[in-house]
Amino acid sequence: MAVMAFSAATATGKPDAVDTMVEVLQTSLVKPIKPTKRHIMYLSGVDNMLGYSLPNRTILFYRKEKTSSSAITDLQIAVSSVLVPYYPLAGRIILGDNSRHALDCNDEGVELIEARCDMDFAELERGNFDMHPNFRRLAPMDNATASNNPHDPIVSIQVTGFRGGLTVGFAVLHSAADGYSVWSFIKALSEVCRGKPLSLHPLHARILLKPEVFKNGAIFPKEERRSADEDVPQFAVQLSSEEQDNNMEPLKQKVIHFSSTMLSVLRKLGVAQGSDSEPGIFVSILGAYLWRRLVIAQRLEEKSTTYFRVSMDIRSRMIPPLTPSFFGNAVMGFPLTLTVGELINGDLSQVAYFIRCKLKEAEDDHIKKLLTARHDLDLTKYSQSRRKVMVRNASRFPIYDAGDFGWGKPEAVRPPWEEIEGHMTWYPGKEPKSIDVILAMTESTYTNFFSTDLHVGDPLSMFPLCRSS
Template sequence: MAISDGSDRENGENSIAPALQTEGAAVEVMDTIMVRPKKPTSRHLMYMSGVDQILAAAWPNRTILFYRGQIDSTAVVKRLEHAIASVLVSYYPMAGRLARDENGRLVVDCNDEGVQLIHARCDLSITDLQGKGFAIQPHFRQLVPMDHLQSSDSSDDPLACFQVTAFKDGITLGVAVAHSVADGAATWSFIKAVSQTSRGQPLSIYPLHARYLLKPSVFMPHTVFLSPDAKEEMKAAKGAPYNGCEEPIRVSNANLEVLQQRVIHFSREMLDILKKECLNTISNAKPGDFVSSFQALGAYLWKRLVMAQNLDEETGVDFRVAMDVRNRMIPPLTPGFFGNAVVGVPTPSTAGELVTESLGNTCVRIRRSINQVDDDYIKRALIDRENKDLRKIALSKVQVVTLRNGTGFHVYEAGDFGWGQPEAVRPPVEYREGEITLYPGKEAKSIDVIVALSEATCKNFFSENIYPNDPIQNFPLHLPE
């Protein structure tokens, strides 16, 4: 490939089919560019933590940003090409590829091979999508790269890809990042760095490439564990059992055909009502008790989903959150720590317990699990995951609601590359029932919920009769206006 202006350009037909046919739409790839760092970086093999290794079994992080207006997609691609090339000097691992060391362990080969940038077009209208509340459509999967990957351990693919798709009256920007190299916070810091550079601004945060800080042999000599039996104590606790990270679960994409992809908008008023209901229904509530929007909404969605699934009372139902632990470690990691600094936090229950208890007590159950995530919990999780054999991890047999909380990522600010903030931010698809993504809504302090449901569960979930005494029954669940 010839190199020009820090990038490689090749015919889109060489790597991606020129026309990706989907229901009601055809996304046509016009060009594919491999963008390399503006100047060479130091080549080496970068250590990947135990959490990185576990999340190599997960799907890539994939997000679509929607922009409406007369926007020249060709100029956008050129602008992004230069911005990405500049940012990759600081975020140089993103320009590398995954490899295996002599022990078969994943590492990042920092080799400057580049990030993929795709230019495509679609003969549809952003205005029409906006009128439907940017509800998830089948063709959304073709608006962001890496749709062919069901894991994040490929040595043949770029670690990050951008796709600009021209619509009749706007564009979309799809961003995909291998989960093995970045969690949500790291992914959005990378996106924000590109947007700031695209606007001619300096980076507000520079990345810290120090994954070795999560290596047990590095932190253990300086760590005093609270109790040598802490692991067993956590297992016996009523709150979240010790479980360093969610087990990898692979689901065939063919299963997506039977899932209903739904977007639900929770306004600030709806969230305030849920928080008030939680505070009013907590057993033995104390003065000064606080409930966050995330806790209240999580409790509500968990309860409503389990009600909709009509499960036996004894069926185990877990609520799981991947928690950013950058500020919970001692000493804390900087906000710029680049990698996967997350720990899976499960809240166990049975269907019978969850359905019969108050919303406030469900909220307290979630809060207790989250509050257990201290330095001791985190470092024991890291030790547990460091040399975990993925083949020996038993998949949980309980029903799991997995919540990915993107409400703190300031996605509209990060999504301003110089042609305005996006109208909406969406994942292209949720892969299994009970998989939920939260993003900030366009309206201040609102939240958009994206959830995948089977046909039967979906019908029950949106039934007005599924949740007796629903605190927000006067606000029928609906798509964003």
Template sequence: MFALLIFLSSTHICKQPATMAEEHVKVKMLCTSTVVPAVPTVKRSMFLSNLDLIWIPIANSHSVLFYKTNPEMEFTTVTDMLKRSLSSVLVDFYPVAGRLSTKASGETGRPEIDCNDGGVEFVEASIDMDIEDLEEDEFRHKSFFKELVPMRDGSKHENYDGPLFSVQVTGFRGGGICIGSSIHHVVADGSSFWHLMFCWAECCRGSPVSKKPEHMRTTFKREEKIDCATTNISFSAEEVVINNIEGAQIFKFVRDDLLTKDVEINVSKSEADKRRLLEFILKDQTEDLEICSFHFNEEMIEKLKERAGTSSSFVAVSAHFWICVTRAREVPDNEPVGFGMSANSRGRVKPPLPPTFLGNCICMGFAQTTAKQLLGQDIRFAATLIKELIKSCSSEGQVDNLIDWVDCRLGSGSPLPSLALEIIGGRYFVVAGNSPKFPVYELDYGWGKPLNAQIPTLNGVGAMMLFPGRDDGIDIHTRLPPRQMETLKQILMIIPD
């Protein structure tokens, strides 16, 4: 029997039943303006690669950063500084100030970004509480957090022509602000988004942009497209043959002519499969769901790495979370369970792209096994499977195969929403988003680093969003029905010795 080591210094910060104080917290919208680049930029249509297009049907990404400010500084002074610096940074990040043209038009005959200096939505608001109240409560998730972000969602509109980036700055009583943001995934992946936020913070402190974005989306523009009639790209599963994870599967984009009969399992979903999966997703979205964050300190992470047999903090924490959330959801033994992730491919494409590339350059993959197999093994099983998944997502040719896969699906008439459902995985799939390596707590707008970073909303049930801890370790945000969340709280922070 395993001994249990309980890390009392670790925390889980969850939404509690609403108190009277929380129910009466009011967020008041003061004004909305549009921030445009400080200097007019060249009007042009920007090519969207297939790595961008697959994100058109996906909901916007939202985040909130909390800051203490000088109580003597007027709120309008703070917002003026933020607007001026945002205007300056948009000169370099001009596609973010553009608009999405979803109609197949222009030279490419496909959706594009109209770089027209349409601007960024900037909302100013106030909240009738002190930021110290949230700080004392360790920024436990609150139902009103979603009111701290402009809840725009381009995926809900077939011909969305609103801003691609929206910001809300909310002032607290007695000083303190939060910066809520909403960005359309088509314009930026996680690396690009946090690069934008970092550069904005630089400008707000009075410094020039130290690392300007590179606009190189045409790198992924095909002069000659794949002949889909003779060579097909499948999103397929390969059986893993490594001893301790034998029988599990890794899903990736592979040319059919490179697959052997022994390992190829075509998983292209039928329309009926997609409808059933969509029904599951919509049902999950309408359930009463609770958002909770968990902090893994360095001591916990080192213990997990030792148990998992890995030097990677991401692998160790993700493997532990995958096991615990599967147990908390009481998944039937023979039900497929999976772990999905995306890998930053900037340094893996040929020629390599700089870290400052603005756009989407990530490749997705999934690992799958059964609940019985995952829960019947120790953590090394899950960790080894995730390590193999990382190798697969990072392998040479995956980005090219993904681009060709999208071409073939679009060429056959598959609409973009249907395309997204083909690679979304199953109902009991944990999908990891964000990264503990992003510079979240380096974003100093002149008032020091953030007190806390929050996810006001989260897509998917049992998904995990990873952030760096403020001082050390890793924070994980997830969303589950209350009963399942209560189970997760009881088991996630206990590390078997």
């Protein structure tokens, strides 16, 4: 039995006087309930690039008086069953020639960890599940990548029992799955736990993203295409290189709740430059709002350049389209640049329109050119910058339904920790049509971000977001 101690801390990472103990009770490997076909699976250029990124990690919080051992038993049964259709997740990432990864489908299993925390769950509730450095101990694979060890599991799940509640922390190596695929896997687990049939069966066909395959006109499996409004774009704000290199301050983490009313105000601004039914209206205006507010808070020079990176789900954008069942990494990045002056002095709806125009570039021809470039990239010379601020947009994923493993829907969903200033994760809020944005900032940026004096004319000035925190 291993014991890990960590201190209760504020959002700045400074320890308090009281220590909180997280004790790992047991760790096991769960294999598929029956053997699957052993083979080496091709990983695309996108998979390989993301293999050097940090894992997808998420924590679900539950108030119910469910013991960690009971929850572990439920998940053991569900995982062993779900790993038959999701068999690559039971394999291991191996490193071949030219630093390229492949997936050894060998049924070695998924890691399942039972732990306990000496803390009242009600204490988390009273703080509205605001960010805490201890959260990073509630999800496995902190700072892991696909290249760390070929024997490491692709998936690790940790159930941590609190007094009066529990958490389930998921970690999945990024080379194996993007956010959409991870939530498909979580949803499958919840369906099996509740005795339901799988609503989506995964399609393991990464070869469809190999240039020589799509260039030869391969026919993708036929399935109804998702509407454009169901696309799940992700956003990233990338700081100027000078600002990043000097950004060594401790980070404060903040959960900003955007109510349905607040989002409605922003949406009306977005519609000013387009139709209400135009794809990307909602995400572009919220992205523009956060991008501008963050840059104002950073007090950057107006002549400097600021970068906004849009990562798009390409499943429905290729011709013929991939299906929602496609399992793996089907996301591509599209960078935008503005000077700080253009961003902070321009009309917010124009910035949102600028973002939407960039989204429209995510069409088949452009996507396939980028896929080819990713595939041909010399990974021996590729260095993933940990200073890039990558924002996960999970605001349209069915998180609360997908997280119901038979003991109720989660009370909240959080990432373990945001590593870089400006790094944001978007989750749906518990209130219908609301969003929780988890944002990391330095102390000075944090103060400026919530200052009313710096954000004169802010469209959400009448809401709590814009008041000093």
